[in-house]
Amino acid sequence: MPALAALASGFREAWADPAFRGELDALLRDYVGRPTPLYMARRLAAETGLAHVLLKREDLAHTGAHKVNNTLGQCLLAHRMGKRRVIAETGAGQHGVATATTAALLGLECSVFMGVEDIRRQALNVYKMRLLGAEVVPVSDGAGTLANAVTAALRHWVERVEDTFYVLGSALGPHPYPLIVRELQSVIGEEILQQLAERGMTVRDVDAVAACVGGGSNAIGTFHPFLREVPVGERPLLVGAEAGGEGVDTPRHGASMTRGEPGVLHGHYSYLLQDEAGNPLEAHSISAGLDYPGVGPEHAYLRDAGLVRYEPVTDAEALEAFALLCRTEGIIPAVESSHALALLPRLAEELGPRATVVVTVSGRGDKDIDVVREAGLGAD
């Protein structure tokens, strides 16, 4: 598609332009609030049986999640490419809120496609998007979740490529999106490396780095600088947590790495949950941000190359980790991020009590309060 070719060259030029990078960096600092802290969570470490747990606090970024790193970059690019209108898809609503936010900042018109089921689950974020001046377009196809919203947004984009920029929410979709999103999210891992150094630590002091994987944007942003800058022998174990839902042996999960087969969806070839006829299956997760039946293509490569390990985490395990972080550190994490936190006890078992683990807390949990209340947390 010519629009993708234009996007690829537009991004390449912008990324090489010091003026563009300067504007992005200034906004990341003054508007988003970067760098986000790398916080030493002592009580959580003690509870999970690890020596040190360091939390990369993306929940403290403006709008409450890492998604804003990506939308700021893409909206700046849209502006630079002369588009007056942006569209986005959203599952948890975080990407929609982030897009609506940065579109407002830059004076761009904004429409966000969202499945009707997600609109129900994420009412607060829907309301925020409207306050921020965005139009929320309900998508009732299929299960009414993220995959359907991506399909609808892509279909809409083909009709309006002339004046519209598609702000894609994760490290997936047709080239160059996985690349653009990875570059924009790599700020997470770059800061981790720098912040370790500022603490007088080296990467050798870190035994594992964990992040949750929906489409894979916060995970690729966390891992990529380690893969790029740290030699294999010194690299910590990199682990992605994917949605295990009600268990990978049930039909209700979103574990495309563990249970998917190679396939094409939304313009990329990766692991995909699909039926015998090649139709993508409906994914399930307690977190709207993780129930996508596929995963970004670079993660499929990293898995096959043995460079990153991926493990499913069930809804119940994620809820337990959610509650644990609330009680030990006074931090209410997103349910997505709780999937990564749920890896901590497992890593303690594997690596022993002297181990140090870095976890990306991709977002804060305000948006999930209804979901966890419905699940019975904090009832007594």
Added chain:
Amino acid sequence: MPTDAAEARRAGGAGAPGGLRRGFPAGRAALVTYLMAGYPDRERSLAALRAAAAAGADVVEIGVPFSDPLADGPVIQQAAEEARRAAGGPFGLAETIALAAEFLGEEGCDGPPVALMTYLNPMLRLGLAETARRAVAAGVSGFIVPDMPFDAAGMWLEAAEGLDTVLLAAPTSTPERLARIGAESSGFVYCVSSLGVTGERSELSEELAGYVRRVKAATDLPVAVGFGVGTPDQACAVARVADGVVVGSAIVRLQEDAAAVAAFVGSLAEAVRGARQRCP
């Protein structure tokens, strides 16, 4: 420059005598009809296919039901969903090829050639080689795969020996790309009339004639125009400038009723056949 393989493909494969090109008569434009396999159920989709062929379709496209049809508008999307539901079990590419075999078995070699329109993942799932093998055995002439990026089509083109692969051109395609599409396509070149998904449009683009001319300059294959053609008048107008007219959503809308399909396809065929003289 066309590659040798492309040259060989364009000559028409063993599995499909004459390939899709056979459906493009000399001296007038061809009517290409799109129908959804299995909609509203298997039997009635077969009846609708027969009705379209008998009423004058020159080439028949059979759509494969798929859950995430990126390039299709609401009518075709809903028909695909209905087809999957009606089947009560898997109804995808394998079942569509079997349906095509049944249709082609009845039509014999005098009937219109058949192209399958499918997305890439069902083909990968069945296996590219297996897809081609079954399609050739069924007598299918070619494939149209709207989400197959043609920079990545090599594996399929190799597997698809004996089958035509129709590539899509868009109004936004650059001259370089049009040249490659023209050289690598086989059977015909599919011109997407306007940006967006399938479905009827109230008006066709005024730049259509110029766009078709640009595509024709890039290829010696027939050039058919689709996406948005929904009435005999529009079909007539398109038939004056292109070698073929593709009508999809407007037919799928009627697919429950074979008699309605016959009447509508008949009126389209008449409009297309008379186009070079005058439009109604």
